Amino acid sequence: MLLAATDLSKRFGGVAAVRRLDFHLDPGEILAIIGPNGAGKTTVLNLLSGVFPADEGRIVLDGTDITRLPAEDRCHLGLGRAFQVVQPFPEMTVRDNLMVGALFGARQRSLAEARKRTEEVLALTGLSGRAAMPARDLTLAGEKRVEMARAIATSPRVLLLDEVMAGLLPQEADEMLAVVRAVRETGVAVLFIEHVMRVVRDLADRVVVMDFGEKIAEGSYRDVTGHPKVIEAYLGTEETGGA
Amino acid sequence: MRWAGPAALVVALLVPLVPAGGYQQYVVQVATFVLINAGVALAWDIQARTGQLSLAPAAFFGLGAYAYTIAALRGVPLPVAFLLGPLVAGAVSLGLGVVTLRLQGLYFAIATLAFAEVVKVIFKELPLDLTGGAVGLTAPPLLGGHQTGLYYLGLCVLLLVVAASLAVRHSRLHYAFTAIRQGELTARVLGVRVVRTKLLAFVLSASLTGLVGAYATSRLFFVIPEDTFGIGLSVTALATAIFGGVYTTAGPVLGAIILRSLEEGLRMVLREGYLAVYGVILMLVILYLPGGLVSLWNRRARDAAGGD
Amino acid sequence: MMDLFLQTLANALIQSGTYALASSGLALAVGVLHIVNFAHGEFLMVGAFVAYWLSVLAGIDPIVSLVPAGAVMFAASGVIYQASIRRVLLAPELNALLLTFGIGITLQNLAVLVFGATPRVVHTAYQLTAVTLGPVSVGVAPLITLIVSVALLAGMYAVLYRTGVGKSIRAVAQNRTGAHLVGLDVDRIYLLTFGIASALAAIAGAMVLVRIGASPHMGFGFVLKAFAIIVMAGLGNLTGVLWASLVLATAEAFVRTYVPGGGGAAEAVFFLLIFFTLVWRSWRTA
Numbered sequence: 001m002l003l004a005a006t007d008l009s010k011r012f013g014g015v016a017a018v019r020r021l022d023f024h025l026d027p028g029e030i031l032a033i034i035g036p037n038g039a040g041k042t043t044v045l046n047l048l049s050g051v052f053p054a055d056e057g058r059i060v061l062d063g064t065d066i067t068r069l070p071a072e073d074r075c076h077l078g079l080g081r082a083f084q085v086v087q088p089f090p091e092m093t094v095r096d097n098l099m100v101g102a103l104f105g106a107r108q109r110s111l112a113e114a115r116k117r118t119e120e121v122l123a124l125t126g127l128s129g130r131a132a133m134p135a136r137d138l139t140l141a142g143e144k145r146v147e148m149a150r151a152i153a154t155s156p157r158v159l160l161l162d163e164v165m166a167g168l169l170p171q172e173a174d175e176m177l178a179v180v181r182a183v184r185e186t187g188v189a190v191l192f193i194e195h196v197m198r199v200v201r202d203l204a205d206r207v208v209v210m211d212f213g214e215k216i217a218e219g220s221y222r223d224v225t226g227h228p229k230v231i232e233a234y235l236g237t238e239e240t241g242g243a
Numbered sequence: 244m245r246w247a248g249p250a251a252l253v254v255a256l257l258v259p260l261v262p263a264g265g266y267q268q269y270v271v272q273v274a275t276f277v278l279i280n281a282g283v284a285l286a287w288d289i290q291a292r293t294g295q296l297s298l299a300p301a302a303f304f305g306l307g308a309y310a311y312t313i314a315a316l317r318g319v320p321l322p323v324a325f326l327l328g329p330l331v332a333g334a335v336s337l338g339l340g341v342v343t344l345r346l347q348g349l350y351f352a353i354a355t356l357a358f359a360e361v362v363k364v365i366f367k368e369l370p371l372d373l374t375g376g377a378v379g380l381t382a383p384p385l386l387g388g389h390q391t392g393l394y395y396l397g398l399c400v401l402l403l404v405v406a407a408s409l410a411v412r413h414s415r416l417h418y419a420f421t422a423i424r425q426g427e428l429t430a431r432v433l434g435v436r437v438v439r440t441k442l443l444a445f446v447l448s449a450s451l452t453g454l455v456g457a458y459a460t461s462r463l464f465f466v467i468p469e470d471t472f473g474i475g476l477s478v479t480a481l482a483t484a485i486f487g488g489v490y491t492t493a494g495p496v497l498g499a500i501i502l503r504s505l506e507e508g509l510r511m512v513l514r515e516g517y518l519a520v521y522g523v524i525l526m527l528v529i530l531y532l533p534g535g536l537v538s539l540w541n542r543r544a545r546d547a548a549g550g551d
Numbered sequence: 552m553m554d555l556f557l558q559t560l561a562n563a564l565i566q567s568g569t570y571a572l573a574s575s576g577l578a579l580a581v582g583v584l585h586i587v588n589f590a591h592g593e594f595l596m597v598g599a600f601v602a603y604w605l606s607v608l609a610g611i612d613p614i615v616s617l618v619p620a621g622a623v624m625f626a627a628s629g630v631i632y633q634a635s636i637r638r639v640l641l642a643p644e645l646n647a648l649l650l651t652f653g654i655g656i657t658l659q660n661l662a663v664l665v666f667g668a669t670p671r672v673v674h675t676a677y678q679l680t681a682v683t684l685g686p687v688s689v690g691v692a693p694l695i696t697l698i699v700s701v702a703l704l705a706g707m708y709a710v711l712y713r714t715g716v717g718k719s720i721r722a723v724a725q726n727r728t729g730a731h732l733v734g735l736d737v738d739r740i741y742l743l744t745f746g747i748a749s750a751l752a753a754i755a756g757a758m759v760l761v762r763i764g765a766s767p768h769m770g771f772g773f774v775l776k777a778f779a780i781i782v783m784a785g786l787g788n789l790t791g792v793l794w795a796s797l798v799l800a801t802a803e804a805f806v807r808t809y810v811p812g813g814g815g816a817a818e819a820v821f822f823l824l825i826f827f828t829l830v831w832r833s834w835r836t837a
C-alpha cells in the first residue's frame with residue numbers, strides 16, 4: 001500500500017463532510033472516487049493534501065504517518081494535487097507556474113534542474129505553445145491543464161486530481177486522459193475524482209463510491225455501477241457521464 | 244533595459260564630480276537623500292513581493308538609526324556601531340515576524356503600523372540618558388562627516404540593497420515569493436515553505452532598512468523619535484515603490500530619483516506640506532497605473548516582442 | 552483615592568463617546584463597503600476645520616457647526632467616492648487601503664499648506680464652566696460632546712435598524728450579490744453609506760475642536776485609535792465598537808492617571824492592545 005486512510009472524518013459545523021472513511025491506493029494504481037455533488041470527495045483530497053486537518057483518523061503515505069503534517073511537508077513526501085476550482089498564479093506565466101512545482105515539490109531542484117523538468121512537463125501536457133502566456137489569459141481548459149501540469153511538475157509519487165476534466169470538450173478530455181496515462185507509465189499512482197463516467201470507466205483500475213461522506217461501494221467499474229446502493233445514490237440526480 | 248542599470252551606476256558615480264558651481268554641495272546632498280529613499284523603498288519592496296504589505300519600515304529604519312547612534316555615543320568603534328544597525332533591526336524583525344506571520348493582508352498592515360507606533364513611543368519614554376527622549380540624540384558622523392565620502396558610502400549601501408533585490412529576483416526565492424503573493428495556500432500545496440519564506444523576506448527587508456537607517460543617521464547627524472520613527476518615512480517608502488513599480492528592482496530606485504528630486508524642489512517653494520505630492524501620486528498610480536512607471540516600459544517591450 | 556478613581560472613570564466615559572463616534576463611521580465603511588478608509592482621520596480633521604472657520608468667520612458656535620461640518624464632508628465624500636473609491640472596490644483590498652492612504656496624506660498636507668501646522672483652538676463660554684457631581688467634576692464642553700455622541704450613535708442605530716434605508720444598508724453589508732439580485736442599487740447604497748460614515752467623522756472632528764482644538768495632523772492619531780477599536784470589536788461589528796471604545800478609553804485614562812509620566816505611555820496602550828488583539832486572534836483561529 002502506498003497511501004492508506006483509516007477512519008477518516010471531518011465535520012463542518014453540523015455537516016459530516018467525511019465520515020469514517022477507509023481506503024487505500026496501491027503503487028502504480030489509478031483509483032477513482034465518485035459520488036453525487038456534496039458527497040465529500042473534495043474534502044477527502046483536502047484532508048489528504050493537508051489543506052485542513054482531519055478531525056479523526058489516520059493517513060499513512062508509504063509507511064509515514066502524515067496525518068498531522070502541514071501541506072508543504074506532504075508535498076515534499078510525494079503528494080501532488082490539482083484543485084477542482086483552478087488556482088493558477090494569475091500573474092505568472094504558464095511556465096513559471098510549473099516552475100514553482102518543479103522547484104519546491106517532492107524533489108528540491110536547482111533553477112537549472114527545475115527549468116529542465118518544467119520543459120518536460122510542458123511538452124507532456126501540451127502546454128509548450130502557451131508557456132509564455134500569463135496564466136490569467138488562459139481559457140478554462142488551459143487553466144485545468146496548468147493545474148494538473150503544476151502538480152505533475154512536483155514529481156509526486158501520488159497524484160491527486162479533482163475533476164480536472166470537468167467542463168472540457170470531449171477531445172480536450174481525451175488529451176488529458178492520455179496525459180494521466182503517460183504519468184502513470186512513469187510509476188506514479190493516481191487518485192482522481194470525476195463526474196464524467198466515461199473517463200472513470202476508461203481510466204480507473206478501481207473505484208470508490210461516496211455518498212454523504214461515507215464509502216458506499218468499492219470495486220471495479222462494473223462492480224460499483226451495478227451496486228444497488230450506488231444506483232440509489234445516483235437516482236434522481238442528473239444522468240452522469242458522456243458515455 | 245540592459246544598459247539602464249550600468250548607465251545609472253555610472254551617472255551615480257559621477258554626481259559629485261558634476262561642476263555645479265555653488266550648488267555642488269546641494270546636488271550631492273539631494274543625491275544622498277535619493278540614495279536613502281531608494282534604499283528604504285527597495286527594501287520595502289523585497290518584502291512586498293511575498294504579499295505582506297508592511298507599514299513598519301519606519302520602525303526598522305529607526306531601530307537601525309538608534310542602534311548606531313547609541314552604540315557610537317558609548318564609544319563602540321563606528322564601523323561596528325554601523326553594523327549594529329542592520330543586526331538590531333533584523334533581530335527585532337525576526338521576533339515580530341514570528342508573532343505576526345499568521346496575519347493576512349489588511350491585518351498584517353495594521354499590526355505593523357501599530358508596532359511602529361509602539362516602538363516610537365518606547366523610544367520617547369526610555370530613560371533620557373539612553374535615547375534622549377523626545378528631543379533625540381546627536382549622532383557621531385561617519386568618515387568624519389566628509390560629504391562626498393558619505394555620498395559614496397550611501398551608494399555602496401544602496402548597491403547592497405540592489406544586490407539583495409537582484410539575488411532574490413534571480414534565485415528560487417523569486418518563485419517562492421511570487422507564488423506566496425498570488426496564492427498562499429496553493430503555494431503550500433506545491434511545497435513552498437511559506438512561513439520560512441515570509442520570515443526570510445521580513446528579516447531581509449528589515450535588516451536592509453536598518454542598514455539604511457544607520458547610514459542615514461551617520462549622514463544626518465541626529466535622531467528624533469517623531470522623525471526617525473515617523474510614519475512619513477513608511478509612507479514615502481511605499482509610495483516610492485508603488486510609483487516606480489512594485490516587485491521590481493528598477494521601480495523603487497527610479498521612483499526615488501523622481502520623487503525625492505521633486506520633493507526637494509517643492510521644499511524650496513514650500514516649507515511644509517510638500518508630502519501632499521506623495522499622497523497625490525499614490526492616488527493617481529493606484530487608480531491609473533497599478534504597475535507603476537516601469538510597467539510603461541515593460542508594456543512597450545512586450546508589444547515590441549509580441550508577447551511574454 | 553476613590554475620588555480620583557471616579558474622576559478617571561468620568562474622563563474615560565467622555566473620551567469613549569468621541570472614540571465611538573469616530574470609529575463607528577470607520578466600522579460602517581468596513582462593514583458595508585469592505586474597505587478600510589485610512590483617510591477617515593483626515594475627514595475628521597476637515598470637520599474640525601469647517602467648524603473652526605465657521606466659528607472664527609461667522610461666529611457660529613462649534614456645537615451648532617457639527618451640522619454644516621457633517622454636511623460638507625457628506626458632500627465631499629460623495630465626490631471622493633465617485634472619483635476614486637468606487638473604482639477600487641473590486642480590486643485587491645490593499646489597493647483600497649493604499650488609495651485612501653493617499654487621500655489622507657493629500658488632505659493632511661493640503662491642510663498644512665493652507666492653514667499652517669499650528670494647532671487652532673476656539674473659545675466659548677461653556678468651555679470654562681464645569682458641573683460638579685459629588686467628587687467628580689466634568690467640564691460642560693466635554694459633557695455636551697458626550698451627549699451629542701450618544702444622541703448621534705442612537706440616531707445611527709435607529710436608522711440602521713428601524714428604517715427601510717437602514718435595512719437596505721444591512722442587506723448590502725451581508726451579501727452584496729444577493730442584495731443586487733433582489734433589486735437594491737448597491738452602488739447608491741455604497742455612496743450613501745460612505746457619505747454617512749464620513750459625516751460621522753466630520754462631526755466627531757467638530758467635537759474634538761470644542762474639547763481640544765484642530766490641527767492638520769490631528770487625524771492620524773484618531774484613525775489609528777479608530778482602527779484599534781474596530782479591530783478589537785471585530786471588523787464590521789458595529790455594536791462591538793461601543794464597548795471597545797469604552798474599554799480602550801478606560802485603559803487609556805487609567806494609564807494616564809496612575810502610571811507616572813503616563814501621558815506618552817497611554818498612546819502606546821492603544822497600539823499594544825491593537826497589536827496583541829490581532830496577533831492573539833490570528834493564533835487562536837489558526
Ligand SMILES: Nc1ncnc2c1ncn2[C@@H]1O[C@H](COP(=O)(O)OP(=O)(O)OP(=O)(O)O)[C@@H](O)[C@H]1O
Binds near residue numbers: 037038
Ligand atoms: N471549507 C468548508 N467549509 C464548510 N463546509 C464545507 C467546506 N468544504 C466542504 N464543505 C461541505 O462539505 C460537504 C462536502 O463537500 P465536498 O466539496 O467535499 O463535496 P464534493 O463531493 O467534492 O462535491 P462536488 O462533486 O460538488 O465537488 C458539502 O456539504 C460542503 O458544503
Ligand SMILES: [Mg+2]
Binds near residue numbers: 041042043162
Ligand atoms: Mg468537489
